[in-house]
Amino acid sequence: xxxxxxxxxxxxxxxxxxxxxxxxxINIYHLFRFGFLSFFSFxxxxxxxxxxxxxxxxxxxxxxKIDWSQTxxx
Amino acid sequence: MYIERHIPNRQKGEKLILxxxxxxxxxxxxxxxxxxxxxxxxxxxYFLLLNFPQIxxxxxxxxxxxxxxxxxxxxxxxxxxxxFIDYYLDVWIVTDKRIIDIEQRGLFNREIAEHNLDxxxxxxxxxxxxxxxxxxxxxxxxxxxxxVQRFSFHQINKPFEVIRIINNLIEIKESALEHKILEKxxxxxx
Numbered sequence: 001x002x003x004x005x006x007x008x009x010x011x012x013x014x015x016x017x018x019x020x021x022x023x024x025x026i027n028i029y030h031l032f033r034f035g036f037l038s039f040f041s042f043x044x045x046x047x048x049x050x051x052x053x054x055x056x057x058x059x060x061x062x063x064x065k066i067d068w069s070q071t072x073x074x
Numbered sequence: 075m076y077i078e079r080h081i082p083n084r085q086k087g088e089k090l091i092l093x094x095x096x097x098x099x100x101x102x103x104x105x106x107x108x109x110x111x112x113x114x115x116x117x118x119x120y121f122l123l124l125n126f127p128q129i130x131x132x133x134x135x136x137x138x139x140x141x142x143x144x145x146x147x148x149x150x151x152x153x154x155x156x157x158f159i160d161y162y163l164d165v166w167i168v169t170d171k172r173i174i175d176i177e178q179r180g181l182f183n184r185e186i187a188e189h190n191l192d193x194x195x196x197x198x199x200x201x202x203x204x205x206x207x208x209x210x211x212x213x214x215x216x217x218x219x220x221x222v223q224r225f226s227f228h229q230i231n232k233p234f235e236v237i238r239i240i241n242n243l244i245e246i247k248e249s250a251l252e253h254k255i256l257e258k259x260x261x262x263x264x
Contacts, residue, residue, distance in 0.1 A: 012141070013144070030181065044158045052148065055147045
């Protein structure tokens with residue numbers, strides 16, 4: 001039996017978030033490096049960033065109510 | 075004007091005739107697919123709420139669900155952006171001298187091929203299905219005598235109009251060449 005803190009979820013989430021950021025930056029780099037800059041490409045990038053901020057905000061709002069120091073046993 | 079500056083290895087006096095991308099419906103179709111996938115966590119949440127509400131009260135499963143849903147939604151957003159980049163960076167340029175085929179395949183694979191108009195042997199196109207017929211988009215296939223023997227413009231707007239323009243350009247180029255040869259022959263002393 002192992003006792004694990006809920007923090008482990010946050011660490012895994014952080015790792016997944018780091019991967020997401022890397023891929024998002026590569027995508028945005030592609031758009032600006034090879035793309036033909038236009039209102040449309042700026043608008044889509046804006047929509048993407050707005051979506052990311054919204055999701056992270058909702059995650060924070062929901063996550064703030066949870067006691068992450070709790071432990072569980074496997 | 076901005077597009078004209080993006081013609082790779084632009085030759086002197088080369089004129090831009092067509093700048094083509096896939097029809098916007100191709101992008102919208104992929105976006106709708108990802109939008110449906112993005113709604114899966116919401117549906118799953120309501121499914122649990124109605125059928126297994128005790129799971130949502132679990133001190134372990136609920137936090138895990140929040141984080142998994144968050145990452146899942148972020149991934150859907152990433153696919154949304156990726157679909158746009160795939161659409162936006164796939165470009166076909168027709169100038170009065172050549173056809174340039176620029177294709178972005180995935181994140182780290184970008185291909186640029188160019189074909190001189192005088193190497194083009196045949197241009198054909200087709201519209202398949204209800205959507206392509208009503209929205210007037212389809213594929214154009216270009217057969218060349220070059221290294222890459224056949225390449226396609228995928229899901230472009232007004233494919234038959236594009237075929238007509240390319241055929242006209244080829245005709246103009248051929249007649250100019252014939253004119254040049256005739257002039258040379260006339261200049262040669264008998």
